Amino acid sequence: MTGSVLDLIGAACQAREATAADAVDGVTTQVVASPASTEETSALLRACHEHGLAVVVRGHGTKLAWGTPPERVDVVLDTTRMDALVEHSRGDLIATAGAGMPLARLAAHLAEGGHQLVVDDLVAVDRPDGPGGSTLGGAVATNLSGPRRTWVGAMRDLVIGVRFVRPDGTVAKAGGKVVKNVAGYDLSKLLCGSYGSLAVITEVTVRLHPLPEADRWVGTSVEPDRLAAVLAEVVQSQEVPHAVEVRVRPGVRPAVVTLLSGTEAGATARAETLRDRLATLGCEARVHDVAPPWWGVLLHPGQRGGTPVPDGSRPVLLKATARLSGIPQLLEEVTAVQGTATGSAGSGVLYVTLPPGDEVHDHVQRLRSVSTRLGGSLVVLDAPPQTKPGLDSWGAVPGLELMRRVKQEFDPRRTLAPGRFVGGL
Amino acid sequence: MTSAGSRGSVTEVLADLRGVVPERQLLTDPSELDTYACDGLAAYRVRPALVVLADSADQVAATVTACARRGVPFVARGSGTGLSGGALPHAEGVLLVTSRLRTLHEVRPQDQRAVVDPGVINLQVSKAANPHGYYFAPDPSSQQICSIGGNVAENSGGAHCLKYGFTSNHVLSLDVVTPQGEQVTLGTEAPDAPGYDLVGAFVGSEGTLGVATRATVRLTRLPQEVRTVLAGFASTDQAGAATSAIIAAGIVPAAIEIMDALAIEAAEKAVSCGYPAGAGAVLVVELDGSALEVEHEYARVEQICREAGTFEFRMATDAAERAEIWKGRKSAFAAVGRISPDYIVQDGVVPRTALPEVLRRMGEISAERGVRVANVFHAGDGNLHPLVLFDASEEGATERAEEVSGMILDLCIEHGGSITGEHGVGADKARYMPRMFTDDDLDTMQLVRCAFDPEGLANPGKVYPTPRLCGERPRVVQGAHPLTADGVEVF
Ligand SMILES: Cc1cc2nc3c(=O)[nH]c(=O)nc-3n(C[C@H](O)[C@H](O)[C@H](O)COP(=O)(O)OP(=O)(O)OC[C@H]3O[C@@H](n4cnc5c(N)ncnc54)[C@H](O)[C@@H]3O)c2cc1C
Numbered sequence: 040m041t042g043s044v045l046d047l048i049g050a051a052c053q054a055r056e057a058t059a060a061d062a063v064d065g066v067t068t069q070v071v072a073s074p075a076s077t078e079e080t081s082a083l084l085r086a087c088h089e090h091g092l093a094v095v096v097r098g099h100g101t102k103l104a105w106g107t108p109p110e111r112v113d114v115v116l117d118t119t120r121m122d123a124l125v126e127h128s129r130g131d132l133i134a135t136a137g138a139g140m141p142l143a144r145l146a147a148h149l150a151e152g153g154h155q156l157v158v159d160d161l162v163a164v165d166r167p168d169g170p171g172g173s174t175l176g177g178a179v180a181t182n183l184s185g186p187r188r189t190w191v192g193a194m195r196d197l198v199i200g201v202r203f204v205r206p207d208g209t210v211a212k213a214g215g216k217v218v219k220n221v222a223g224y225d226l227s228k229l230l231c232g233s234y235g236s237l238a239v240i241t242e243v244t245v246r247l248h249p250l251p252e253a254d255r256w257v258g259t260s261v262e263p264d265r266l267a268a269v270l271a272e273v274v275q276s277q278e279v280p281h282a283v284e285v286r287v288r289p290g291v292r293p294a295v296v297t298l299l300s301g302t303e304a305g306a307t308a309r310a311e312t313l314r315d316r317l318a319t320l321g322c323e324a325r326v327h328d329v330a331p332p333w334w335g336v337l338l339h340p341g342q343r344g345g346t347p348v349p350d351g352s353r354p355v356l357l358k359a360t361a362r363l364s365g366i367p368q369l370l371e372e373v374t375a376v377q378g379t380a381t382g383s384a385g386s387g388v389l390y391v392t393l394p395p396g397d398e399v400h401d402h403v404q405r406l407r408s409v410s411t412r413l414g415g416s417l418v419v420l421d422a423p424p425q426t427k428p429g430l431d432s433w434g435a436v437p438g439l440e441l442m443r444r445v446k447q448e449f450d451p452r453r454t455l456a457p458g459r460f461v462g463g464l
Numbered sequence: 465m466t467s468a469g470s471r472g473s474v475t476e477v478l479a480d481l482r483g484v485v486p487e488r489q490l491l492t493d494p495s496e497l498d499t500y501a502c503d504g505l506a507a508y509r510v511r512p513a514l515v516v517l518a519d520s521a522d523q524v525a526a527t528v529t530a531c532a533r534r535g536v537p538f539v540a541r542g543s544g545t546g547l548s549g550g551a552l553p554h555a556e557g558v559l560l561v562t563s564r565l566r567t568l569h570e571v572r573p574q575d576q577r578a579v580v581d582p583g584v585i586n587l588q589v590s591k592a593a594n595p596h597g598y599y600f601a602p603d604p605s606s607q608q609i610c611s612i613g614g615n616v617a618e619n620s621g622g623a624h625c626l627k628y629g630f631t632s633n634h635v636l637s638l639d640v641v642t643p644q645g646e647q648v649t650l651g652t653e654a655p656d657a658p659g660y661d662l663v664g665a666f667v668g669s670e671g672t673l674g675v676a677t678r679a680t681v682r683l684t685r686l687p688q689e690v691r692t693v694l695a696g697f698a699s700t701d702q703a704g705a706a707t708s709a710i711i712a713a714g715i716v717p718a719a720i721e722i723m724d725a726l727a728i729e730a731a732e733k734a735v736s737c738g739y740p741a742g743a744g745a746v747l748v749v750e751l752d753g754s755a756l757e758v759e760h761e762y763a764r765v766e767q768i769c770r771e772a773g774t775f776e777f778r779m780a781t782d783a784a785e786r787a788e789i790w791k792g793r794k795s796a797f798a799a800v801g802r803i804s805p806d807y808i809v810q811d812g813v814v815p816r817t818a819l820p821e822v823l824r825r826m827g828e829i830s831a832e833r834g835v836r837v838a839n840v841f842h843a844g845d846g847n848l849h850p851l852v853l854f855d856a857s858e859e860g861a862t863e864r865a866e867e868v869s870g871m872i873l874d875l876c877i878e879h880g881g882s883i884t885g886e887h888g889v890g891a892d893k894a895r896y897m898p899r900m901f902t903d904d905d906l907d908t909m910q911l912v913r914c915a916f917d918p919e920g921l922a923n924p925g926k927v928y929p930t931p932r933l934c935g936e937r938p939r940v941v942q943g944a945h946p947l948t949a950d951g952v953e954v955f
Binding site for chain 1: 572573574575576577597618619621625629630632633642646648649650651652653654655656657658659660661662664665667668669685686687688708711712714715716753754756757760813814815816817842845846847880881882883884885886887888889893897900901902904905906907908909911912913914915916927928
């Protein structure tokens with residue numbers, strides 16, 4: 040049977056039989072296909088579409104288990120051979136790269152020109168054979184963003200052009216390589232966070248920022264009842280905080296850490312000013328020139344030098360959002376259910392992990408109702424295989440009917456990641 | 465899409481709306497209709513069959529529902545300042561004006577959000593937020609009159625979008641009436657609402673995906689310090705070199721604007737802005753943020769400008785001086801009326817590094833064709849606003865100006881740019897879209913259109929030169945899933 044899938048996709052691109060390690064959130068696949076170009080991606084999708092094969096796109100697979108498990112998978116489309124840096128135009132502060140380009144490698148290229156793509160890779164890992172962590176395409180597909188989203192926004196705010204292949208093999212692009220462009224619909228935004236359910240992104244153009252001369256972090260730990268006041272002070276500061284991160288864990292005082300980037304002298308002085316402001320709130324803060332170990336790390340083991348998260352272990356991981364002034368209350372609720380939360384108090388986005396147990400379902404429900412009441416939402420990004428089926432990953436999604444129609448237009452045969460996205464799309 | 469022949473009539477829509485929308489808000493008198501015949505691009509004029517002045521989301525929904533039921537096209541309109549004919553009416557359709565929906569529902573500095581109706585004027589949002597230390601960052605030059613609904617539809621920018629982004633970076637959630645008349649909320653006031661980013665798709669869709677009836681927007685903290693610099697140069701080349709050097713120095717100013725000699729002449733005539741005499745170009749740079757960083761950047765910018773050969777360098781520190789510097793720039797479009805009876809405003813974008821080459825080519829085209837072109841541009845992001853000057857009463861002048869205009873757009877596309885940076889495609893530039901996008905690109909964009917508006921009733925004829933027939937599907941090979949030879953249905 041495996042032979043038949045390989046045969047069906049024929050000469051479209053390099054492909055091999057899948058192994059158990061290629062399963063997508065527990066759903067096994069027959070084949071792993073690795074197109075080396077947009078054209079090969081198109082040939083592959085055309086074949087899959089014609090033959091009714093289900094395709095799930097994979098970069099480094101760091102977030103492949105996020106969302107609902109797909110209904111079925113025949114082909115895993117591996118983007119990692121499309122990893123070229125197409126262009127880094129220094130004078131224009133833009134770069135174009137293949138979807139399979141690892142963010143870490145892109146960062147190294149860009150740094151040579153004094154630039155950066157301001158996206159914090161929450162799942163960065165070093166692998167012996169090169170950079171692990173997110174690929175550019177994966178970062179777009181999940182709309183990845185970390186602490187510094189408070190400064191420049193999320194991935195959606197940085198992508199200015201995409202090249203992609205529709206499920207039937209049609210190659211198209213949207214946007215371009217200039218930062219300012221309103222010609223036609225902004226499909227880049229539609230594809231950001233679409234979890235590979237609408238089209239296969241093969242090339243991405245992003246806007247860049249200059250690397251700052253210096254970064255300073257102002258860290259403090261606060262009594263829970265002071266948290267709201269401290270966050271308000273920092274978030275509304277005119278010292279231009281580039282990130283305001285908060286971390287709460289059971290039995291530990293909440294930490295608030297603010298990033299100020301700029302010139303050596305400027306960043307230091309701004310950090311000291313902020314520290315002094317916090318002192319007037321009775322809060323002892325310190326200026327650091329390194330980030331705390333948990334900064335921008337999605338699943339940090341806990342304490343400095345703590346044991347790494349065991350390979351393959353999958354805690355209940357949630358993304359919970361709220362209006363800025365609601366963040367303290369949301370954190371309180373997280374603490375009440377013995378959860379850990381790290382996230383951007385400056386943007387209203389928290390990543391929460393919950394301890395395993397029978398009550399997970401109720402806790403998710405409870406946090407979801409609080410998030411929703413506070414103007415946000417809650418998504419179950421991941422959970423252990425035995426727990427996940429009992430959880431509603433996405434919750435109620437406003438505008439779902441329109442989303443269904445968008446999916447129907449782009450992918451009427453449900454070739455791409457069937458069942459993985461909201462509402463079982 | 466409903467063919468023109470099978471479209472229903474506005475009379476039926478009118479009958480449906482009687483009793484739902486007060487009579488005085490339904491305009492049918494030709495002379496009244498004529499006041500709505502064009503937007504800011506007066507070269508195109510169409511008298512609509514009916515104007516509905518809605519004053520609630522329910523009235524918007526009732527109007528759209530009636531249009532959907534009767535198969536009548538509708539066009540949304542805010543303040544009518546658009547420069548691409550986006551709000552140009554449809555002769556057999558309804559013009560749905562949202563400018564009476566003017567409630568500023570909430571300003572919540574603690575959440576950095578404001579909730580506003582679509583007819584609220586852009587500047588009003590900042591005015592309401594200022595006392596709390598906040599403002600609404602997108603600042604089109606028309607901000608004293610344009611509406612948030614129009615900003616959302618056009619994804620409007622402004623001089624400060626270089627640093628702060630466009631409307632789409634500042635809209636979190638929208639209430640919209642879909643072209644089928646449903647009222648839905650897209651997004652949440654917190655970022656990253658689950659599902660497709662339909663807010664992202666709606667912003668910039670130029671009224672072709674429905675009508676926005678409420679927006680939740682981001683408010684930005686007012687900067688501690690603002691410094692505005694005006695530097696006079698002998699040529700746009702010098703001013704352009706200074707711009708490149710500023711960017712290369714790792715500085716992201718809030719704004720970098722350039723005006724050429726002809727644009728300066730016009731501004732001088734119109735508002736006596738007192739720009740440096742004899743300048744071949746002026747560069748306006750605005751720096752904002754923390755006082756310390758601004759101080760540092762200012763020193764660098766001054767040094768760079770002097771190295772690039774500025775002969776006059778001024779700085780504004782207070783709001784009054786700042787307004788003085790901006791006066792010439794912000795009045796530039798209208799000012800051109802002082803030196804030419806007619807003009808076309810273009811909005812092409814080129815990569816910043818291509819600016820010198822593109823400006824040089826534009827100069828050549830202008831000389832070759834004997835058509836004057838004044839230049840005002842957002843130099844920081846390569847968004848040009850060439851003003852093509854002509855006198856329509858002169859034989860063939862209009863055609864020549866249009867030809868030059870088209871050549872400029874081609875030039876932008878040739879250099880990897882865009883035909884529009886902020887004014888939108890509208891009715892005016894739809895025919896240029898195929899020069900920038902392939903048929904497949906345009907077809908793909910219109911899949912979104914089909915999802916929202918399968919009948920093609922929302923602002924038809926805009927943005928896309930050729931409408932996609934919704935429901936038309938490429939031929940697919942039908943058959944059982946290959947892995948289930950017994951033909952079990954697997955999808
Ligand atoms: C002097 C001058 C300077 C300008 N400067 C700038 C500038 O610096 N930057 C810039 O970006 N633009 C600029 N513009 C263009 C224009 O002001 C903007 O495009 C503005 O956002 C249009 O707003 P409006 O309310 O006038 O919209 P309208 O012109 O009424 O409509 C514009 C489009 O929006 C749609 N629309 C309106 N309301 C809604 C709604 N509620 N829901 C759905 N669709 C809707 C219409 O159908 C139309 O397609 C300028 C215009 C002028 C006249």
